[in-house]
Amino acid sequence: MRKPNLSNTKQASTEKSKVLAPAKDLATLEAELAEQENSLEVNLEDTVLRLSDYLSAVDMVIKQTFNHRVWVKAEIRNLSSKGGHYYFELAEKDDDGKVIASCRGNLWRFKAARVLAKFERATGMPLDRDLTVLLKVSAGFHAQYGFSLTIEDIDPSYTLGDLARQYAEMVDRLTGEGLLHLNQQLPTPFDIEHVLVIAPEKAAGLGDFQADADRLASTGACHFHYHHATFQGNHAPSEIRQAIVSAQQQFQDTYQHLPDLLVIIRGGGAVGDLAYLNDYELAALVAEQPIPVWVGIGHERDKVILDEVAHSSFDTPSKVIAAISSHLAQLVTQTLQYQAQIKQAAQRQLNIAEQQTARQLSQIQSQTIGQLTALQKDSDYAWRSIQQSANRQVKQAARQTGELRAQIQASAYQQLSIASTYSKNHQKTIMQSTQQQLIQARRDSEHLRDMVLLHRPSRVLKQGYSMLTDEKDQRILTSSVQLYPEQTIHIVLKDGKAKAQIIDIKIDKKPTESTESTESST
Numbered sequence: 001m002r003k004p005n006l007s008n009t010k011q012a013s014t015e016k017s018k019v020l021a022p023a024k025d026l027a028t029l030e031a032e033l034a035e036q037e038n039s040l041e042v043n044l045e046d047t048v049l050r051l052s053d054y055l056s057a058v059d060m061v062i063k064q065t066f067n068h069r070v071w072v073k074a075e076i077r078n079l080s081s082k083g084g085h086y087y088f089e090l091a092e093k094d095d096d097g098k099v100i101a102s103c104r105g106n107l108w109r110f111k112a113a114r115v116l117a118k119f120e121r122a123t124g125m126p127l128d129r130d131l132t133v134l135l136k137v138s139a140g141f142h143a144q145y146g147f148s149l150t151i152e153d154i155d156p157s158y159t160l161g162d163l164a165r166q167y168a169e170m171v172d173r174l175t176g177e178g179l180l181h182l183n184q185q186l187p188t189p190f191d192i193e194h195v196l197v198i199a200p201e202k203a204a205g206l207g208d209f210q211a212d213a214d215r216l217a218s219t220g221a222c223h224f225h226y227h228h229a230t231f232q233g234n235h236a237p238s239e240i241r242q243a244i245v246s247a248q249q250q251f252q253d254t255y256q257h258l259p260d261l262l263v264i265i266r267g268g269g270a271v272g273d274l275a276y277l278n279d280y281e282l283a284a285l286v287a288e289q290p291i292p293v294w295v296g297i298g299h300e301r302d303k304v305i306l307d308e309v310a311h312s313s314f315d316t317p318s319k320v321i322a323a324i325s326s327h328l329a330q331l332v333t334q335t336l337q338y339q340a341q342i343k344q345a346a347q348r349q350l351n352i353a354e355q356q357t358a359r360q361l362s363q364i365q366s367q368t369i370g371q372l373t374a375l376q377k378d379s380d381y382a383w384r385s386i387q388q389s390a391n392r393q394v395k396q397a398a399r400q401t402g403e404l405r406a407q408i409q410a411s412a413y414q415q416l417s418i419a420s421t422y423s424k425n426h427q428k429t430i431m432q433s434t435q436q437q438l439i440q441a442r443r444d445s446e447h448l449r450d451m452v453l454l455h456r457p458s459r460v461l462k463q464g465y466s467m468l469t470d471e472k473d474q475r476i477l478t479s480s481v482q483l484y485p486e487q488t489i490h491i492v493l494k495d496g497k498a499k500a501q502i503i504d505i506k507i508d509k510k511p512t513e514s515t516e517s518t519e520s521s522t
Contacts, residue, residue: 055143062147066139069152075132077102084109086116090135090149104148105137115154122156123163125275130234134158163275170280170305179287183311186292191331192324194223194259196247198240199317201228205267205298209317212325221328225251225259231266237279240264244285258291261324264306265296265317277304286310296320461494468492480507 049057078089088105107115119127127133136153174180197213199206206226213224229243230236244262251259264286266277274297283305286293292311296319297304307313314320453459457467468477471488483489487502 052143055141059141059143062139062141069136069138071155072135072137072149073132073158074105074135076127076129079127079129084112086112086151088149088151104146105135105151106148107151111152115151119154119156119159123160127154128234131159132162163278167278167305170278170283171308173280174283174287174305174309177284179284180309182287183289183293183309186290186311188292188311188327189260192222192260192327194225194251194255195261195263195324196251196259197224197226197263197265198229198243198247199226199265200231200267203231203267205265205296205317208267209265209296209321212318212321216321216325216328222324232276234276236276237282240277241282241285244289260291262289262291262293263296263320263324264293264310265320267298267317274304277306279305282306283309294320294323457492458494461492464494466491466493480505 074090074092076088077091080087086107088107089102090105091099091102094100116127134155135149135151136155137149137151139147140150141147171180195213197206197209199209210224210226213222216222217224225247227243227247229239231240244264248258248262277297286295286306287309293309294312294314295306295310296314296317297306298316303313312323314323461467469475469490469492470477471490473490477483477489483502483505485502485505489500489502491498491500
């Protein structure tokens with residue numbers, strides 16, 4: 001350790017500035033600290049320390065005060081490894097999740113392998129961030145790297161207890177919010193036709209599930225829709241939640257209805273890997289699903305929180321597909337039983353109906369013969385009555401037809417006479433109106449002809465005006481905006497034309513009335 005160098009300050013009489021005194025050795029510093037250890041209000045206003053000296057003194061105090069190892073409870077906020085050494089970011093949070101204390105921790109290489117192996121054997125999971133651990137530490141301070149804890153050992157039993165406590169708190173919270181058994185209250189679907197499957201991609205458990213599912217799907221009895229997410233690591237809960245939401249939305253957009261079943265499966269693995277699935281937000285989302293959720297996580301003794309909230313829980317993915325197959329097989333068996341029962345009931349009803357039909361047919365035949373005889377008599381009488389009535393109506397219609405024909409002819413002659421008179425009067429009116437319009441049109445034509453003759457170019461030129469055209473005489477120039485410097489133009493006069501070149505152009509901001517009318521006529 002570097003010895004701290006202390007120096008006294010001296011005030012200059014004129015500048016009142018501080019000047020560093022010769023550094024003191026370690027023995028002198030220790031003596032001064034021993035003399036002043038009972039007083040916390042030491043007057044150091046006249047003493048200036050170099051930073052390295054001050055930090056070395058802090059290091060000495062920490063080593064003298066915290067020269068023993070203690071057990072400290074902390075949460076791992078971050079964990080990294082380099083060259084066999086492990087570097088921790090440790091923190092303590094209050095009940096609101098706010099960090100109230102934090103520092104660095106170091107687990108050196110010569111102890112790391114033993115400590116981490118013991119932790120993993122006891123907990124079944126690797127040491128990772130977001131775990132609360134009980135660490136055996138000693139305090140250390142370095143003038144360049146600051147304060148840190150040197151980790152000597154980790155108690156795995158505390159972490160297991162903390163995980164169990166978090167699990168129990170999660171169950172209590174889900175129970176208090178009415179979510180723990182919410183999905184279990186949904187009825188098992190009568191027919192499982194569409195199944196959403198959430199599983200890790202290319203996992204062995206998914207392969208076992210899919211082998212049986214493909215055989216079931218080949219019969220057309222059930223259809224499986226696979227979506228993948230990671231089931232291990234800190235990001236596992238959020239990825240599984242996202243997979244559930246996106247899978248449901250995609251299915252809803254495609255089929256316009258909900259699937260019959262949601263299956264979440266994962267093959268066997270370390271107990272610690274399953275701990276990532278103990279997430280409240282994930283459990284709440286599964287509990288609130290509008291369809292039954294079947295979970296098949298590859299474990300036998302330990303449960304994850306998804307087992308608690310799911311509609312049905314199975315030990316392995318293979319047992320999930322077996323349950324689906326069993327349900328469909330039972331449905332088919334029940335359907336065949338119902339079919340046989342319906343067939344027997346239908347046959348009984350057919351036999352009874354056949355007997356009743358035979359009796360009713362016999363009764364109808366006897367009744368029909370009597371009714372046919374009576375109807376034949378009634379029909380003969382009705383036929384004679386109809387013939388007589390028809391003859392009378394024909395004669396009456398003949399008389400009425402003659403009278404109507406005479407009336408129609410008289411009315412038609414009268415309408416023709418009125419129409420002829422009206423047509424002649426209308427013809428006279430049209431002729432008079434047409435003659436007046438022709439006279440007026442002739443007058444307007446003569447007036448327009450006079451106006452055109454008055455404004456023809458040759459007459460305007462004779463009155464002393466001139467006309468500008470472009471170099472090729474293809475268009476008449478009527479506005480200054482059509483001109484540009486060094487432009488060649490023609491000036492047309494009444495008795496000839498002259499060629500000119502534009503030297504300068506002046507444009508009026510407000511054109512005169514005559515200019516506007518000229519441009520408009522052009």
